[in-house]
Amino acid sequence: MAQTHIPTMIRDGVVHLARLLGPKPKAKPRDMTGRQVIVTGASPGSMGYAAALQLARWGADVVATRRRDPDALQQALRAELGTDGGSVTARALDLADRDSVSAFADWYRERSSALHVLVNNAGILHDLLALRRQVERSADGFEVHWRINYLGTFQLTSLLLPLLLDSAEADGDARVLNVTSHQHVRGRNERLFAELAKHNPWDAYGQSKLALIHMAQALHRRHGGTGRFRALSLHPGSVYTNLVTGGLESYTPVRPIQWLLAAPVKVALLSPLQGAQTTLFCATDANVQGGRYYDRCALSQPSADARDASAAERLWTLSEEWLAQP
Numbered sequence: 001m002a003q004t005h006i007p008t009m010i011r012d013g014v015v016h017l018a019r020l021l022g023p024k025p026k027a028k029p030r031d032m033t034g035r036q037v038i039v040t041g042a043s044p045g046s047m048g049y050a051a052a053l054q055l056a057r058w059g060a061d062v063v064a065t066r067r068r069d070p071d072a073l074q075q076a077l078r079a080e081l082g083t084d085g086g087s088v089t090a091r092a093l094d095l096a097d098r099d100s101v102s103a104f105a106d107w108y109r110e111r112s113s114a115l116h117v118l119v120n121n122a123g124i125l126h127d128l129l130a131l132r133r134q135v136e137r138s139a140d141g142f143e144v145h146w147r148i149n150y151l152g153t154f155q156l157t158s159l160l161l162p163l164l165l166d167s168a169e170a171d172g173d174a175r176v177l178n179v180t181s182h183q184h185v186r187g188r189n190e191r192l193f194a195e196l197a198k199h200n201p202w203d204a205y206g207q208s209k210l211a212l213i214h215m216a217q218a219l220h221r222r223h224g225g226t227g228r229f230r231a232l233s234l235h236p237g238s239v240y241t242n243l244v245t246g247g248l249e250s251y252t253p254v255r256p257i258q259w260l261l262a263a264p265v266k267v268a269l270l271s272p273l274q275g276a277q278t279t280l281f282c283a284t285d286a287n288v289q290g291g292r293y294y295d296r297c298a299l300s301q302p303s304a305d306a307r308d309a310s311a312a313e314r315l316w317t318l319s320e321e322w323l324a325q326p
Ligand SMILES: NC(=O)c1ccc[n+]([C@@H]2O[C@H](COP(=O)([O-])OP(=O)(O)OC[C@H]3O[C@@H](n4cnc5c(N)ncnc54)[C@H](OP(=O)(O)O)[C@@H]3O)[C@@H](O)[C@H]2O)c1
Pocket: 040, 041, 042, 043, 045, 046, 047, 048, 065, 066, 067, 068, 093, 094, 095, 096, 121, 122, 123, 124, 125, 148, 179, 180, 181, 182, 235, 236, 237, 238, 239, 240, 241, 242, 243, 244
């Protein structure tokens, strides 16, 4: 085992248990009729799925994405909506693939003349126990957390931004929500601009989540001046989703332990619907503040690195350069 994260897991476990004793986050129901929403990363068992379902129940016209088999996702969502009504369409999107992101954005712009809420929720945390020594790379050569969680999200947001700004102008309220993580505290600004010297999946995940906070702030600085457009980031809590269950599945020796631990871990973490509450709050609350970071349906403070506007601006410039490459 190259680098275990047992101290981090114990520390996080204590924090989770302390939070478990407090009240659960809860967003108030809102009328979302007429609002066009995209939720990325909405596979069954995920927070995105719970958020997409709830937003559709509140009246929004929701497009939900996963990497593959959108038909199965659509069937699952529609079956759950049942007679409650609500509009939901599922579509494939792979954030690690430029062409997939472009095709999705083209499809969405053909389908709809407005976009009021873009929930950048899709994300990965591979190798939960940090057992692999090798960096896992995307087909185009990037560390996968950086590629999927950050760069793919930057591309998607950039392509949909004109529509978001038009909708903000026309209807008075459009938002981009970046679902990040309290693990952004593991990220460091100086490491945003060079690959990590020593591979560690939790650090790589933290870097990508720090970058998403910078992105939301930079986006809000550019377009939030009118008060009609907001970009913000949030931590959903520690949640029992596919990220937790699937993250351990590839470790054969861990399976029996995973099976034994599943029930207590499930109790200790938030459910996907509880984990979706801060997303729902940020997507719907009239007074939510652009450029800020939310946790447990309330304003919170990200790390000092995440509040460094010069790092955010440098990252923005580099991301635009990457986007401009053929
Ligand atoms: N669970 C937690 O405790 C926790 C805590 C803090 C933050 N978060 C964040 O919350 C968000 C939602 O996570 P979750 O816990 O609900 O995890 P999840 O159940 O694993 O859902 C992740 C979603 O992201 C999608 N996804 C994965 N790779 C993708 C790619 N290359 N392109 C497009 N979509 C992709 C997945 O689709 P497929 O099924 O097709 O792979 C899935 O729909 C993530 O950004 C995560 O980092 C989670």
